[in-house]
Amino acid sequence: MSSRRPPVIVIVDDEEMVLTSLRSFLRLETEYDIETFDSPAKAIERIRESTIDLVISDYLMPGMNGIEFLLEIKKLQPYATRILLTGYADKENAIKAINEVGLYQYIEKPWANEDLKLIIQNGLERRFLMERLEEKIKEVQNVQQNLQDIQAQIIKAFM
Amino acid sequence: MSEEHPPSTLAEFQAENARLRRAVEELSVLNGISGAISSMMSVESIVEMIVQESVKYLNVEQGAVMLLRNEEDTDPFRTVARKAYSGSDAVPFRFGQQLTGWMLKNQKPLLINDLGNDVRFRNVASPDFAIQSLLSVPLKAKGEMVGLLNVFNKRTEEGFTIDDQRLLSIIASQSAQIVENVRLYEELQRRSAELRESEAKYRALTQEAGEAILLADFSSRRILEVNDKVEPLTGLPRRMLRGRTLADVIPVAEWSDTDTFERMSSGGHLSYANVKLGDNGGPTRFIDVSATIVSYGDNKIIQVICHDVTERQKLAEHLRDHAEDLEREVEARTLDLRNSQTQLVQQEKMAALGRLVAGVAHEMNTPIGTITSNADTLSRALEKLDKIMQSDEIPEAVRGLRGLKQVQSVLDDIARINQLACDRIIGIVSSLRNFARLDEAELKTADLHEGLESTLTLVHYELKNRIKVVREYGDIPPISCHPNQINQVFMNMLVNAAQAIKGEGTITIKTFRQGDIVNVQFSDTGTGIPPANVSRIFDPGFTTKGVGVGTGLGLSICFKIAQDHGGGIDVESEVGKGSTFTIRLSLGKDTKAGALR
Numbered sequence: 056m057s058s059r060r061p062p063v064i065v066i067v068d069d070e071e072m073v074l075t076s077l078r079s080f081l082r083l084e085t086e087y088d089i090e091t092f093d094s095p096a097k098a099i100e101r102i103r104e105s106t107i108d109l110v111i112s113d114y115l116m117p118g119m120n121g122i123e124f125l126l127e128i129k130k131l132q133p134y135a136t137r138i139l140l141t142g143y144a145d146k147e148n149a150i151k152a153i154n155e156v157g158l159y160q161y162i163e164k165p166w167a168n169e170d171l172k173l174i175i176q177n178g179l180e181r182r183f184l185m186e187r188l189e190e191k192i193k194e195v196q197n198v199q200q201n202l203q204d205i206q207a208q209i210i211k212a213f214m
Numbered sequence: 215m216s217e218e219h220p221p222s223t224l225a226e227f228q229a230e231n232a233r234l235r236r237a238v239e240e241l242s243v244l245n246g247i248s249g250a251i252s253s254m255m256s257v258e259s260i261v262e263m264i265v266q267e268s269v270k271y272l273n274v275e276q277g278a279v280m281l282l283r284n285e286e287d288t289d290p291f292r293t294v295a296r297k298a299y300s301g302s303d304a305v306p307f308r309f310g311q312q313l314t315g316w317m318l319k320n321q322k323p324l325l326i327n328d329l330g331n332d333v334r335f336r337n338v339a340s341p342d343f344a345i346q347s348l349l350s351v352p353l354k355a356k357g358e359m360v361g362l363l364n365v366f367n368k369r370t371e372e373g374f375t376i377d378d379q380r381l382l383s384i385i386a387s388q389s390a391q392i393v394e395n396v397r398l399y400e401e402l403q404r405r406s407a408e409l410r411e412s413e414a415k416y417r418a419l420t421q422e423a424g425e426a427i428l429l430a431d432f433s434s435r436r437i438l439e440v441n442d443k444v445e446p447l448t449g450l451p452r453r454m455l456r457g458r459t460l461a462d463v464i465p466v467a468e469w470s471d472t473d474t475f476e477r478m479s480s481g482g483h484l485s486y487a488n489v490k491l492g493d494n495g496g497p498t499r500f501i502d503v504s505a506t507i508v509s510y511g512d513n514k515i516i517q518v519i520c521h522d523v524t525e526r527q528k529l530a531e532h533l534r535d536h537a538e539d540l541e542r543e544v545e546a547r548t549l550d551l552r553n554s555q556t557q558l559v560q561q562e563k564m565a566a567l568g569r570l571v572a573g574v575a576h577e578m579n580t581p582i583g584t585i586t587s588n589a590d591t592l593s594r595a596l597e598k599l600d601k602i603m604q605s606d607e608i609p610e611a612v613r614g615l616r617g618l619k620q621v622q623s624v625l626d627d628i629a630r631i632n633q634l635a636c637d638r639i640i641g642i643v644s645s646l647r648n649f650a651r652l653d654e655a656e657l658k659t660a661d662l663h664e665g666l667e668s669t670l671t672l673v674h675y676e677l678k679n680r681i682k683v684v685r686e687y688g689d690i691p692p693i694s695c696h697p698n699q700i701n702q703v704f705m706n707m708l709v710n711a712a713q714a715i716k717g718e719g720t721i722t723i724k725t726f727r728q729g730d731i732v733n734v735q736f737s738d739t740g741t742g743i744p745p746a747n748v749s750r751i752f753d754p755g756f757t758t759k760g761v762g763v764g765t766g767l768g769l770s771i772c773f774k775i776a777q778d779h780g781g782g783i784d785v786e787s788e789v790g791k792g793s794t795f796t797i798r799l800s801l802g803k804d805t806k807a808g809a810l811r
Contacts, residue, residue: 070584072580076584080591083594084594142576142579164583165583165586165640167590168590168591
């Protein structure tokens with residue numbers, strides 16, 4: 056894990072009981088920064104403000120379904136890992152949408168805490184790996200840029 | 215008449231001679247009359263001849279025969295023949311009524327030589343009256359007066375004599391009987407000719423009528439005559455029909471009912487439809503009977519017309535049979551329809567129930583998810599709490615508190631049990647979901663053992679501790695099927711088996727493969743099915759359970775589902791030992807086309 060800050064996890068579900076359960080469990084078991092929202096709109100507002108690392112969304116919600124919501128997140132913060140927490144009946148729809156959204160994982164309700172914890176861990180790892188990959192790419196690009204600059208100076212010096 | 219002794223004088227001789235001549239003449243007249251009569255001429259010609267001979271022989275101007283009419287009339291006589299030998303034919307002849315009246319009353323010869331002065335007829339004899347003298351004698355047959363023989367206006371000076379009267383009387387007596395006989399004969403001829411004519415007409419009518427007609431005597435009800443059509447109808451020859459009673463031939467009770475005949479006598483009409491003949495050994499025919507009373511001469515006759523309606527009857531029967539066939543077919547079709555409707559309704563019911571179950575299962579996901587999660591979180595939290603309590607930072611005094619330990623232990627128990635309870639609920643919800651599998655309307659490849667397990671979870675309550683389930687699962691591949699339907703069949707089998715077992719028992723579920731067929735066998739140690747019922751258990755609507763006891767689809771629908779999956783259901787059962795239902799399902803892909811029946 057990164058030492059800079061605790062990972063930020065956003066959970067969206069229109070059911071207060073789900074939010075509370077997940078929050079209670081994750082707070083007890085992890086050091087993550089858990090933020091819960093009972094509507095996709097509120098969550099989007101929050102996500103516009105600062106970086107998050109992972110988002111868990113219900114599928115069937117008023118105003119916007121989970122897939123639409125996650126698509127929006129994908130645009131805003133592409134590196135945030137996206138997880139769908141669905142009821143059984145939504146499964147088919149969810150599966151159809153997985154490719155569309157680039158879903159990391161879907162979890163069926165009722166969920167098992169232990170499984171959820173592992174999935175979140177892996178998701179975060181992926182997210183940080185992606186970030187680090189990004190950083191490395193940037194580093195490489197910077198190095199390349201430096202090299203190009205140096206090359207240019209050398210060329211200038213010798214010509 | 216002549217004397218016997220011979221004539222002695224000339225005068226006597228002449229007188230005798232004249233007498234003989236008269237006698238000869240008389241005889242010749244009589245002979246002529248007899249000859250004419252014997253030649254069997256008509257009454258008119260006989261009478262004509264009598265009048266003619268009388269006029270000629272008696273030397274009178276006119277003669278006439280009047281015969282009594284049969285009918286009562288204002289004028290009882292009619293003039294049959296009249297002969298006039300005077301210069302004028304048109305002799306007034308208007309005092310006939312007076313004369314005939316007198317003759318009828320007195321019934322003896324009347325001789326008048328001076329009519330104008332006769333006191334008996336003075337009021338009708340006027341000066342211009344052409345008749346001066348007359349001789350009238352009655353014509354009598356068997357002592358009855360049948361007419362008059364009259365002659366008028368004797369041409370001799372002396373007028374009518376006693377001899378004339380005698381002669382005319384002889385002629386009359388000779389003629390009367392014969393005239394009467396001939397008249398009667400003629401009458402008879404005429405009547406019988408009329409009768410023959412009407413009979414012929416009637417016969418023609420009846421024979422050509424096309425209908426069988428029987429004539430029977432009114433009082434005795436016995437058959438007098440039948441037409442040609444009756445023989446083939448009754449199977450009896452005409453001679454055997456005559457004399458039988460109507461009731462013998464046409465079985466209608468009213469033949470012996472007096473009231474009916476009274477009604478018929480006053481113009482009524484008796485009619486029956488579809489009277490069956492042939493109970494007396496003749497051919498079986500059906501007739502419409504119509505009876506009326508007709509007067510035939512002086513007799514009352516029952517006229518029975520029979521219209522043969524056997525063909526119509528046959529046609530009607532044919533139609534009735536046909537209609538019955540149709541009705542049966544309609545009934546069968548209706549039953550089919552009702553059965554398939556029952557099945558549809560049942561299937562729809564089950565589908566609705568499935569949707570309900572799936573809906574409920576879905577709705578339970580969220581609350582159960584949270585409770586399960588919470589129970590888990592609680593356990594973890596308690597674990598953490600315990601660790602914290604064990605740490606050195608906690609004073610020994612606090613750790614040693616009895617109350618704290620107790621609370622921790624209670625919370626531990628509750629968390630553990632909550633988790634178990636949640637697991638149970640999750641299992642049931644998952645089974646319900648699997649069982650209903652409403653999202654799988656199409657053919658899916660499914661593991662039957664999974665389906666069996668889901669179903670067993672759902673009927674757990676039904677089996678409980680009472681029934682032991684033995685699984686003898688063989689090596690069977692997944693099959694292409696509608697899993698929700700198959701699960702419903704399993705459910706049905708298990709519920710039926712459980713209901714068949716009173717008290718404790720065993721249900722053995724065996725699966726095995728035979729070529730392209732997968733068999734799922736349910737054997738119970740229940741009461742068994744009586745042989746009489748075995749063939750009917752797949753009939754829609756057949757049940758031995760009370761209303762409301764039956765669960766699931768009913769075996770008819772199970773059978774249909776198995777059929778739709780290219781298989782069927784076999785039953786073996788023994789009363790007291792139990793039943794084995796084997797569900798055969800095809801492995802194949804095109805299961806609908808592979809249906810066995």
